[in-house]
Amino acid sequence: xxxxxxxxxxxxxxxxxxxxxxxxxxxxxxxxxxxxxxxxxxxxxxxxxxxxxxxxxxxxxxxxxxxxxxxxxxxxxxxxxxxxxxxxxxxxxxxxxxxxxxxxxxxxx
Amino acid sequence: xxxxxxxxxxxxxxxxxxxxxxxxxxxxxxxxxxxxxxxxxxxxxxxxxxxxxxxxxxxxxxxxxxxxxxxxxxxxxxxxxxxxxxxxxxxxxxxxxxxxxxxxxxxxxxxxxxx
Numbered sequence: 367x368x369x370x371x372x373x374x375x376x377x378x379x380x381x382x383x384x385x386x387x388x389x390x391x392x393x394x395x396x397x398x399x400x401x402x403x404x405x406x407x408x409x410x411x412x413x414x415x416x417x418x419x420x421x422x423x424x425x426x427x428x429x430x431x432x433x434x435x436x437x438x439x440x441x442x443x444x445x446x447x448x449x450x451x452x453x454x455x456x457x458x459x460x461x462x463x464x465x466x467x468x469x470x471x472x473x474x475x
Numbered sequence: 476x477x478x479x480x481x482x483x484x485x486x487x488x489x490x491x492x493x494x495x496x497x498x499x500x501x502x503x504x505x506x507x508x509x510x511x512x513x514x515x516x517x518x519x520x521x522x523x524x525x526x527x528x529x530x531x532x533x534x535x536x537x538x539x540x541x542x543x544x545x546x547x548x549x550x551x552x553x554x555x556x557x558x559x560x561x562x563x564x565x566x567x568x569x570x571x572x573x574x575x576x577x578x579x580x581x582x583x584x585x586x587x588x589x590x
Binding site for chain 2: 407
């Protein structure tokens with residue numbers, strides 16, 4: 367079964383706006399990762415946040431992790447048309463990743 | 476350097492046939508993973524190799540699915556007696572060591588269609 371569950375599942379925004387996605391999970395984790403997928407093919411790793419971290423930044427990305435609520439959020443600031451993709455959170459444990467269903471983000475130029 | 480590559484990129488087969496999907500991991504990565512992604516869903520774990528051995532094959536759906544990695548590099552996912560429900564994108568990933576905090580690097584996937 368998949369641990370991560372993203373919310374909302376589809377988001378349409380104007381270029382330049384911020385996009386926020388949430389993810390919840392059910393069991394204890396070692397880390398949580400966010401991936402991007404274009405056109406339903408290869409996944410690109412965006413950022414990893416460890417269970418003892420609360421916030422992490424990478425360029426225009428900001429990830430938060432609340433282990434007490436078993437939830438994470440991904441914020442993309444100043445979105446661009448190229449950010450149009452599906453975004454997945456995945457929890458790491460037992461040497462495998464458990465993915466959620468994903469968020470579809472459409473950035474309108 | 477080169478990333479993870481997968482061949483073929485697309486495979487169309489008929490119900491009941493046998494297929495092989497190949498994965499070339501990043502050179503030097505000891506861990507290799509196979510996932511399956513159905514339309515509108517996130518990837519689901521199938522099997523994990525550490526070196527030549529399958530360290531965890533608990534995600535394989537049934538005994539029609541089998542994977543090998545004989546020399547600890549290239550891996551082949553084999554599906555016997557394919558069914559229409561096997562249609563999906565099969566993703567391969569590799570990571571340097573295989574710990575829980577390793578980043579997994581994904582290939583572009585093989586889209587399998589069973590008619």
